[in-house]
Amino acid sequence: MKILKDLFFIVTLPVLLLVAWVIWSSQSSSFFVPDWGQMTNAFSNVWTWNRIQSDLLPSVGRLFIGIVLSIVIGIIGGLLIGSFRWLRQLLEPTLEFFRAIPPTVLIPVMMLLIGIGDDMKVAVIVLGAVWPILLNTIEGVRSMDEVLSDTSHTYGITGFALVRYLILPSALPQIMAGVRQSLSIALILMVISEMFASSAGLGYLIVQFQRSFAIPEMWSGIVVLGLIGVILSFIFQAVERVLLKWYHGQRELENAA
Amino acid sequence: MTEKPSPGGEEQDVHRLHRLESSASGRKADRYPAGYKSAGLDISTRPDPGAPFGSVAQAGATGRKTATGPARAVRRKRRGWKSRLLGAVGILGFLMIWELMPILGIVNARFMPPASEAIVDLFRNFGLTLFWVAVWDTLKAWLIGMLIAVSAAAILGFIIGSSPFLKKFTNSTIEFMRPVPSVALIPLAVLLLGIGIESALLLIVYACFWQVLIQVLYGVADVDTVAMNTARSYGLGPIARLRYVVFPTALPYLMTGVRLAAAVALILAITAQLIIGSPGLGAEIAKAQSGGAYVSMYSLVLATGILGVLINLVMRVVERQLLSWHTSVRSEVVN
Numbered sequence: 001m002k003i004l005k006d007l008f009f010i011v012t013l014p015v016l017l018l019v020a021w022v023i024w025s026s027q028s029s030s031f032f033v034p035d036w037g038q039m040t041n042a043f044s045n046v047w048t049w050n051r052i053q054s055d056l057l058p059s060v061g062r063l064f065i066g067i068v069l070s071i072v073i074g075i076i077g078g079l080l081i082g083s084f085r086w087l088r089q090l091l092e093p094t095l096e097f098f099r100a101i102p103p104t105v106l107i108p109v110m111m112l113l114i115g116i117g118d119d120m121k122v123a124v125i126v127l128g129a130v131w132p133i134l135l136n137t138i139e140g141v142r143s144m145d146e147v148l149s150d151t152s153h154t155y156g157i158t159g160f161a162l163v164r165y166l167i168l169p170s171a172l173p174q175i176m177a178g179v180r181q182s183l184s185i186a187l188i189l190m191v192i193s194e195m196f197a198s199s200a201g202l203g204y205l206i207v208q209f210q211r212s213f214a215i216p217e218m219w220s221g222i223v224v225l226g227l228i229g230v231i232l233s234f235i236f237q238a239v240e241r242v243l244l245k246w247y248h249g250q251r252e253l254e255n256a257a
Numbered sequence: 258m259t260e261k262p263s264p265g266g267e268e269q270d271v272h273r274l275h276r277l278e279s280s281a282s283g284r285k286a287d288r289y290p291a292g293y294k295s296a297g298l299d300i301s302t303r304p305d306p307g308a309p310f311g312s313v314a315q316a317g318a319t320g321r322k323t324a325t326g327p328a329r330a331v332r333r334k335r336r337g338w339k340s341r342l343l344g345a346v347g348i349l350g351f352l353m354i355w356e357l358m359p360i361l362g363i364v365n366a367r368f369m370p371p372a373s374e375a376i377v378d379l380f381r382n383f384g385l386t387l388f389w390v391a392v393w394d395t396l397k398a399w400l401i402g403m404l405i406a407v408s409a410a411a412i413l414g415f416i417i418g419s420s421p422f423l424k425k426f427t428n429s430t431i432e433f434m435r436p437v438p439s440v441a442l443i444p445l446a447v448l449l450l451g452i453g454i455e456s457a458l459l460l461i462v463y464a465c466f467w468q469v470l471i472q473v474l475y476g477v478a479d480v481d482t483v484a485m486n487t488a489r490s491y492g493l494g495p496i497a498r499l500r501y502v503v504f505p506t507a508l509p510y511l512m513t514g515v516r517l518a519a520a521v522a523l524i525l526a527i528t529a530q531l532i533i534g535s536p537g538l539g540a541e542i543a544k545a546q547s548g549g550a551y552v553s554m555y556s557l558v559l560a561t562g563i564l565g566v567l568i569n570l571v572m573r574v575v576e577r578q579l580l581s582w583h584t585s586v587r588s589e590v591v592n
Binding site: 009010099102103105107108109188191195207232 | 339340343344345346347348350351364368369425426427428429430433435436437438439440441442443444445447448449520523524527528531532539542543546551554555557558561562563564565566568569
């Protein structure tokens with residue numbers, strides 16, 4: 001019974017919205033609002049396996065590489081900068097400034113410096129997405145529990161073991177908060193970098209459809225892009241649940257006390 | 258909302274409490290165990306203005322954790338002239354590297370002019386009306402977009418948040434719409450609204466709306482049941498309860514959302530100008546790039562960065578002013 005009730009709450013509003021769209025679009029003669037038939041047609045025409053291979057997968061691949069590089073660079077850099085106070089004081093204002101630059105304005109700059117290939121797109125993604133992870137890691141390392149770190153010192157834990165068993169776990173909740181922000185920046189930059197200078201990719205495709213007034217096809221691209229965002233967010237939540245299980249458990253205990 | 262707000266934030270609160278316990282006994286905070294929750298009166302209920310776990314990441318670019326409360330005061334004291342000097346040295350060092358790279362021929366000087374040229378150009382821009390018009394256009398899109406998004410999200414958030422049924426009913430849709438990147442709407446905006454400020458507004462409002470809505474929902478959910486029941490037994494009507502119980506509890510959350518949204522709005526304003534060409538700094542950058550005026554392109558990029566820093570600063574000040582009654586802000590003054 002409870003499951004049914006949950007299902008009702010999850011499904012009802014999306015279904016209602018969908019039905020509203022189907023009815024409205026079949027009545028409306030607006031050029032910009034495709035109806036059910038046009039949309040399903042567009043979907044099966046546009047998203048063939050060939051198209052997926054030539055446009056969708058490379059985009060997702062670049063996004064993936066960009067995210068992984070941002071995470072690696074952000075965490076390593078953050079651990080380094082966070083561990084030395086002079087380094088943090090030296091770099092903090094500069095990093096703050098870089099973070100304040102809207103990441104999309106770096107696309108023209110990167111086009112000049114690297115060209116318009118895949119490197120440029122990955123570089124743009126990394127340059128935009130690395131800051132939240134980097135700054136959150138620094139903050140996470142900085143705000144480490146002093147009792148824990150004193151204890152580790154007393155027990156003579158140093159080097160790799162210190163990073164692995166003390167610093168990383170205690171900074172992890174903050175790092176994950178940073179990663180979450182980075183994911184959507186990375187997605188935005190993937191799309192924008194393809195809109196700028198490209199002959200393939202999801203962003204390019206959507207703009208191309210828009211310029212040739214292929215409205216249902218354009219909508220199908222927008223929907224696919226939205227789905228990528230949603231899937232990315234679900235993957236993140238699953239990973240986070242595994243990685244931070246201990247943390248959420250601890251929070252619950254503390255809140256219950 | 259099944260997620261808990263801000264893991265990082267709450268963890269920091271725990272640290273803060275640890276620090277408080279060790280440094281200053283007899284203060285209010287150490288009478289409470291870590292994670293203590295009460296009607297928005299205790300430090301640990303203060304949502305961390307940083308990156309609340311549930312907030313959309315796009316917040317991103319800027320949603321850095323700002324430590325509030327005692328931690329910040331402690332840090333500020335620590336951050337003396339020495340740290341400022343080091344910071345200045347860091348910026349100078351960065352500018353030196355930038356200056357030297359083209360001179361030493363590591364990068365093509367045409368594509369990356371030395372820092373000095375860009376900075377001189379930036380100062381020349383400060384004297385040009387055209388530059389200030391572009392800045393104003395950007396700020397106008399930012400401001401109008403923020404106003405629409407924040408008021409819509411606040412009103413809807415209070416309505417949805419105060420009804421458990423509505424909250425459950427809309428949850429799946431909100432969770433689904435939230436991660437959809439607003440740039441997906443660019444082609445639609447161009448077709449429907451053309452290349453004026455309206456397109457930029459559509460993107461800004463879409464992105465910021467979810468940001469603020471989620472925060473307001475958290476805030477309304479955080480209302481203390483005892484406070485609410487007390488208000489009820491004193492015969493406060495629905496509107497009075499909203500004004501005196503729900504609103505003060507949710508305000509810090511709302512402000513967090515607004516501050517994160519402010520940064521997102523700037524990013525999207527400039528992105529829209531860059532891609533669609535609605536007037537503003539972004540459009541100027543696109544023009545400079547396609548016209549080969551690379552020095553002025555770099556100076557405009559610097560200008561957007563400065564604008565971003567200024568907006569962050571202003572939002573922090575506004576937040577402190579509006580929440581000056583809140584324990585987390587007051588305790589800084591006590592320190």
